[in-house]
Amino acid sequence: MPAERLSVVVTRRLPEVVETRMKELFDVELRESDAPMSRDEIVAAMKRADVLVPTLTDTIDAAMLSQAGDKLRLIANYGAGIDHIDVQTARQLGVLVSNTPGVVTEDTADMTMALILAVTRRIPEGLALMQSGDWQGWSPTAMLGGRLGGRRLGILGMGRIGQAVARRAAAFGMQVHYHNRHRLHADIESELEATYWESLDQMVARMDIISINCPHTPSTFHLMNARRLKLMKNNAVIVNTSRGEVIDENALTRMLRAGEIAGAGLDVFEGGADINPRLQALKNVVLLPHMGSATVEGRAEMGEKVIINIKTFADGHRPPDQVVPAML
Template sequence: MPKPKVLISRRWPAGVEAKLLSLYDVTLNPEDQPLDADAFRGAMQTYDAICPSVCDTLGSDILNAANRRCKIIANFGVGYNHIDIDAARANGLVVTNTPGVLTEATADIAMTLLLMSARRGAEGDRLVRSGLWSGWCPTQMMSSDVTGATLGLIGFGRIAQAMARKAHHGFGMKILYVKPTPADPEVVDDLHAERCASIEELLPRCDYVSLHCPGGNQTRHLMNAERLRQMKPTAHLINTARGDVVDSRALIDALTEKRIAGAGLDVYENEPHLDPGFLKLDNVTLLPHLGSATISTRTAMGEKVLRNLQAFFAGAEPPDRVV
C-alpha cells in the first residue's frame, strides 16, 4: 500500500521532519517560504494530509476545492481561527491542533513583554544601540513598577494561569481575571485570584492587562477604542493570543495619545504585515510571534501533529481533534 502523501507548509524541527519522512510520502518546505492560496488549493487535490502553521490562511475558497483528495488538516499550533472550520466540517475534513505543550513557553513570553513594556526595555535597547546614550542620570527613562501591581487576564485557560503563577508567586502581583465560568477553586486559592464579572469591570482596576482568549469572529477587536479608554493611563496591554483580538488602529491611537502607557505585542492583525504605525512608537514592544519558539516546545508541537496523523491513518480518533 502506498504511503499517505503529506504536505508540511513550513520548516519544522529536524527531528520531527525525519520521523515524518520515515512514515509518509512527505513534501517539506526547505526554503521555508509561505505558500500562497493557489499552492494550497493544488495541495487539496494532491495530498492526503496538509499540515499548516498558524499563519497559513485556509479559507473556504481553499477547503472547497474540486476533486479534493485531502482528508485531514493537522495544524501545527493551538489556535485554528486561520482555518475556516465551517467549510472544513461541511467537506468532512478532520482538523487537529497541538494543545497543552506550549503553555509555559507562551506564558514566559507574555511575562517578557510585560516586563519590557513596564521597564521600557525595547526603548532602552534602541537608545544604547543608537550611540546617543549619555550615561546614567536620576530621571532617565522612568518606568512602572511590576512587583505588587495588579494584573488582569482576559481569558483564564492554561497559558493565562501559567502567567498568573509567574506573576503572583514571582512578583507578588494581584491577579484579576475574566472567564465565562469560575476557575478551578484550587487555582483561585493558590493565586488569590479574583474573578470579575466583565471586561469592563476588570480594565479600570489593572496596571497590566494580558489577553489570553481565542481568535475568531467572536473576539475580533475585543480590545477596541472604547475598551482601551477604560484602561488606566498608566496601564500596559499585553497580547500573546491572536492579533485580531486587538483593533490595531485603536491601539496605535491610544499609544500615540498616551491614553495608555504602553503595550507589548507578539501577534498582529494581518501578520506578518503589521500596521506600520506601530513602528513609529517608542511605547510599544514588538516581538515576531515568539510565544512557542523554544526548541523543546516546537519539537513537542511537531510530535503532537505526528500522533494525530498516526491515529488518523490507523483509523483511530486523533487525540487532538477539533473538527
C-alpha cells in the same frame, strides 16, 4: 504486505528532527522554501494529499476546501490556534482537523512576562540608548520605569496560558485578576489567588496591566475595541501574545500616540506581518515578530504532536487532538 503509507504535504519548513521523522513514517512532501504557499498552491496540495500539515500563516477557507476533492482526509495543523481554518466546512466535507494544544503554554507565558517587563521597565529604550553610544552614565532620574510588585494584572482568557501567566505574575508579587468565558473552579482560583470579574469593562477600568491570552474567535474579534480601550487607566499598559485580531489596533495606536494608554507590548498583530508604521514609530511600544512559541523545544514538541495525530489517524483511530466545531 505493508499498508500503503499516507501521502502528507507540509506547507512550511519545520524543524529538521520533525521533517526527518515524518519521512520515516509517511510518504511526505516537504517544503523547499520557507515562504508561505499561495492559495492556489494550498488547493493543489489538498488535491494530492491524504493529509495536509499547515501552519497559522495558511488560511484555509470554505472556497478552498470546496476545491480539495475527495483525497484529503485530515488537516493536521502545526500549532494550537485554528482560526485560520474553516473547521465547520471541513467537518461537513468529511475532513478531520487536529491541532497541537498545550505545547506552547510555558513558552508563551514566559514571553508574556518578558513583554510586561520590557514595557514597564523600558528595556528596549535602554538597549537603544546603549547601542547609540549616547549614554552619559547613571542618573537618579534617568530611564525610570515602574515596579511590578503590587500592580494589578488583568488576564483576559484564563485557559492554559492565562493560568501559566498568573503563576509567573504571582511570583513577581502582582495581584492577579481575570475575565473568562467561564469562571474557574474555586480550587484553581484559590491556588492562583486570582480574582474573577464577570464584567470585562469593570476589570479593564481598574487594572495596571492587561494581558490578552484568549483565542481569536468571532466573539473575541476586537474584544478590546476603542470603547473598551478608553476604559483603561492612562498609566496602564496592555500586552498581547495571543492573536492580533482581539485588539482594535488602529484605536490602540491612536490612544498610545495621545498618551491615553501608557504602553503596549505586542507579539501579534491584526494585519499579520503588515505592521502599522505609526505603531512601529512609538517609543512606548515593544513589538516582537510573533516569538511567543519560538523555542527549539516547543517547536519540536509541536511536530511530535502533529506526527502522533497523523499516525493515530493512519491506524484507524480518532486523532487525540481532533478539533470539532463545538469546541470553537
